[in-house]
Amino acid sequence: MTSPPEVLAVRGLTRRFPGVLALDDVSFTARAGEVHALVGENGAGKSTLIKVLTGVHQPDEGELRYLGEPAAFGTPLAAQHAGISTIYQEVNLIPLMSVARNLFLGREPRTRFGLIDFTRMHREADRALRDYGVRVDVRQPLRTLGVGAQQMVALARAVSVDARVVIMDEPTSSLEPREVETLFGVIRRLRDQGIAVVYVSHRLDELYAVCDTVTVLRDGRSVHTGPLAETGRVELVSLMLGRSLGDVRKEGVTGFSGAHEAGREPVLSAENLTRRHELHGVSLEIHPGEVLGLGGLLGSGRTETAKAIAGALPLGAGRVTVAGVPLRSGSTPAAIRAGISLLPEDRKSEGIVPGLSVRENIALACLPRMSRMGLVSEARIDEVVDTYVKRLRIKASSPHQKVGELSGGNQQKVLLARWLAMHPKVLLLDEPTRGIDVGAKAEVQKLIDELADDGLGVLLVCSDIEELIEGSDRVVVLREGSVVGELSGDDVTEDELMRALATAAEEQTGDGPGGPDKSTGDPSGPSDPSDPSDPSDPSDEEVTAHG
Amino acid sequence: MREDASGTKATGGTGGTGGTGGTGGTKDDGNAGGGAAASAPPAAYEPEPGAGRGERLSALFQQHGALVALVVLTAIASLSFDSFATGGNFENMAVSSAFLAVVALGMTFVIITGGIDLSVGSVFVLGGVLAAWGSQYGTLVALLLPLVVCGLIGLVNGLLIAKAGLAPFIVTLASMLGARGIMLNVTDEGAKTYLVDKGAFFAKLGQGKLLGIGAPVWITVVLFVVGAVVLRRTRFGQHVYAVGGNEDAAALMGAPVARTKITVYVLSGLLAGLAGTLNAAWLASGVTILGFGMELDAIAAVVIGGTLLSGGLGFVSGSLVGVLLLKVIQNVINQIGSLDSAYQQVVSGAFLVVVIVAQTWLGKRRQML
């Protein structure tokens, strides 16, 4: 078997940031008609490699070859013109501009007079997005869409360019199984057209489902390249973590350990949460020592529910009680004082304070507790920061490094530390493992378990169904901002959840055209409601789910 | 947000009531949006009826809060003062607003990219002085000299901001001083006022009339129509919005960020210079004591017109309405005719607060929906 022609290749690539050697002598080759997985821990340098490949960063050393010729891209635009199309990690679109304008920015269809032809642009945008199962008014500003839908827009944008290479940096971190499947369809089509695809993900199942080749990065070095089929899961994980096969096998990759003892009296109960167009009377209870999963399709209102409980969204009606005491609605400080902590979904814009250090980010919420009469006690902060940096294995050059410079996974850990330092009664976790590497994911999951064992009430929102099922003791299923089902006890299985979701989708069809525009769960969408279970089917059973 | 066809459509039609004509570009866009909606299968995305109407209404308010204020104020003033709603008064207001409007047009572009240009007042004076000086060598020199110099100042602003990464506020603050320094330098520390020959063709650009309406008004209307088309219907315009909406994302999406920024500052310099030139033609002299505080008036007009200071959102017709609103407020204060100069300032400050609060509040409602 001769390998297909090289399209994009680098050799001996080195890239430094102040205080960090992000890429160290990395070699990497993308070939035509091949889906190349790029994996590694958080902060391994995947995103940096991609940014160097596409002209965002310039290499300090090393050689870049494109279509067999030495090349250098000064700007993303240059790379784009050369035929490299990229979906960067974190959605990078313009929130205030309309969906269609985002989709076509820089290559808008024009009329004879050189002016933009909006009629055509909207029509084509609508058609393009439909192909990806996103049905929205393309004239709406992009920010009215959920993160997942935005990700699909970014995907559509990247793919609709005539490209020789398509690079995707964690495109699925906020996607539903259904959309993941759509995405895979797209990737396969690209591959068949002879396009080189570079694919980054922390979800191993996905890699095995679509990728042909894999390159593993560790601490900025490329430690392995080879056909994915020949590399087992455990081996892959051990390569990423740099630990021996045996260690990894022992610890497993999923950190959840099973059911917990839940307290009788709910620590938190939300009644009839209502918000125009978003929530229609959601009620739920969280018991101490319990992990309550929140299931639902994209845009079903899980994020809103969590935010509403945390006081981050004003409510039309409804109330939240913590340990029997009702909360003032719409006030985050009140919720925090009552012991509710929310780990927001949108880490970049709502979570981290990028310009502040790791230390200050961790101490941010608990500042009042760390201070007397308005004066901050540095010693107490150091103590807390130390504890959590160790406990969560936060990887930073020092506690004084800016959080904005950390890798996504480490940023997430910093946020977790911020909330754990508050010793909350209830922890609301919105996609806590989004963008986190396997090692860290297991740690976070283990942590969730421990927290629940310590008597914390945990609300878990998670798009990865397998993870949701394994992590939760009970699952409440949302659809269109209403509770449509609850799984508990032995019913907490993937099949049951899939069934609940499928029924939900079917009911939705019954709603007719009056139904809201936001759901992608449209029956005329490209995939069948029962499909999504496919990618999460464990295809390789070397690693047991429970440690 | 600015994208809503419903909202923008109204602009095209109602811009005219503002006094100085419509903005063709926005109108086009509105129609284009409507066309798309019609051609797409209707059932595909039917917004919830309630949401749609509420949203549209408040979109209308946010974009046209200033227009509503303008109409209301004009109506009240017409009823209260006999001499307000007269052709002469409207014509005066239109002509004397024209110069600020042209400056505000450039400022609109700058602010949509998330920047700001504090140098426009100084550049405006400099443009006028250079034009008046140049007018002795003919209309061409009178027009080109200020445009070249003011364009260069804009270019320096743009380069320092886009290439060196300096904050627009501080860069243009410095060039505000610099431009005034140059102006003082060419006028013997302000002692010399160059005059424009009243018979020259150049003077007609400021003083001439067509169909009873002053030339500066016509020029302003044309500039706004062109500006609206450029902003809405060209790729450059899209880049302006993209850079202001999220600069990093825009760069990753392949928008020429630096070039776009440089262009808007050059544009702002050019338009400020042109406004100064027209003003010099109108006053028939290169007055040296103009322009103080003009940058703040322009910013206020742009913001009142619904453009977001943080960038990414805005439209030129709003700025025109903003300028007219400021003008009408001033005119009304003069109509009262006996207000102490100190009270005048309090009144205009209070008025600004009311308009801004109304505007922000309506805008927020819209964001919440």
Place this chain on the structure above:
Amino acid sequence: GCAKSEEDADSGADSAKDSAQNGQEVADGGSSETCTAKAYGAEKLDLKGATVGFSQSEKEANPFRIAETASIKAEAKKRGVKLLTANAQSKFSKQISDVQDLIAKGADLIVIAPLNSDGWEPVLKSAAAKKIPIVTIDRKINATPCKDYVSFIGSDFTEQGKRAADQMIKATGGKGEIAILLGTPGNNVTTERTKGFTDRLKEKAPGLKVVFKQTGEFARGKGQSVTEQLIQSKPEITGIYAENDEMGLGAVNALKGAGKQPGDVKIVTIDGTKSAVQRIVDKWIYGVVESNPRFGPLAFQTLDAFTKGSEVRQEIVIKDGAYNEANAEADLGKAY
């Protein structure tokens, strides 16, 4: 000529303290050409019952502007004239629209205190279209008298500068180094007061050297800061010429702060405000050249004569007084 005594009698009879104590007098200078309503093309009308528009250039926040506006208002009231006022708040473009607004509001006659001499083309056009007579006070408009406007009433700023120079020469004996505190750059008043002063020095006292020329923007605080810098870097300075009283008072503050004694540095200023004249009494200021702001009587009297069809002078230069050691104490009451 004859108008003046009448007006003095008028104001003398009036109890208004201002005009009683220091009504303006017409000086001999200026062109002697005259203007009539006929020559101007205006219609005759009765000033009583007419509407007069007054456009003030700056906020009424300094003694000169306060006295000026008050004098116009008082005279209008006395004569039963309906007065419309507008204030340009030091913005020239606003003043242009202000006057146009006054015209649009139906003013029959207009009195302007211009912020700047040039750039009145649009206003003059609108006024000409309606044949509205314009009288400018305190600053001139660069246009044709009796065609674009009726007449100018005011001081000769160049002359004021010259007289200030005369005082300075007298104070210093024509020798030494002096500093000038300039007004706002670009302002006609600044330009002319500087020109008059330096011309006269050149002509009469070549031994007096101007070694320092910085703007104090007509404000006391700025005058003080600049003088503070001045006395640090040029401690041997002999005299300071301040182009208005406020800057002069700032200079006095600075000299006091630096431990100087009254009279160490000779200060000459222009305007004639009470505070400045008081400083002459205190010996801090050597002399003050007056610039009289009480234009009301003379302006209305000119308008009255003009509307009645009589001849009025195109340029009515007022006689400015002066204060020095000799008369300061006695004339303190005349200062505004």
Place this chain on the structure above:
Amino acid sequence: MADVALRKAMPADRSELLRWLRDYGVYGGVVALLLFNIAFTEHFVSSENFRTQAIQVAPILIVALGMALAIGSEGVDLSVGSVMALSTSLLSLYMGYGIWVALFVVIIGGAAVGLVNGSLIAFIGVQPIVATLALMVGARGLALVLLPQLKDVHDPAMASLGSGDFAGIPYVVYIAAGLAVAVGFTVRRTTFGRQLLAIGDSRPAAKLAGLPVRRVLITVYVLSGILAAIAGFLATARLSASDPTALGDLMELSAITAVVVGGTPLSGGRVRIGGTVAGAVLIQLLTATLIKHDLPPSWTQIAQAVVIVLAVYVARERGKR
């Protein structure tokens, strides 16, 4: 791995130098100007001269301290100059009740303007530059309504405050230095300071982290108003007159320049008080130099423009676009 994993350190080279320049460039600028003056300006090295510079810089510095807070919260306060005017008007109105009463009223006045600014920004969500622009117009008008014209202030206490000194150093210098230390301490060591920086850096994140965003923002503008009012008070004492027309004119621009030249980015999230002090001193020295060398206004303005751009260029955040 269990610990904070330290990355391979980078060799300290050019980027270190640049970083150093960024952090200390403004001090370098001050030193350069001092050296220039010592070499080329007559009578520059004298205690009297340094005293003059110190007295003149005090009000700018005090206003700049408040401005630094506003800028750190990703805002700006354009109303400071007008607040100075308002305070001078209030001062002369209440001077009759004694200096302490007057000071109290002045501070209340500054706080009130700050409260309006802060409320517009925090509750209504008006953008700071616009909200404070409206107050800039309104407060100056109010100052003139209260006191229509310049009025002399004859008060021995005020006079000694304006020009008196202790141990050879003027009172106003002690006050300015004390306030600088207090504000610096507030930023570094208090909860409020930390919260302010977090809010300036990322408002949504600060909100979700439960920070009292509104309270902090309002406090920022109230503090800025109070500091401007104090500056107005001291400036009045120095002038021994209340001049509501001219006092504080264009002060906002000087203060912003001082803050930014001192290395505080306009994008918020960072406040450098030491730099702000140096920035204010730099501007003062620059003005003094230009006046002492008797440059005409045109060259003064051009020189200021060039120095501002140079200073900010050196202090710019590297790698940030």
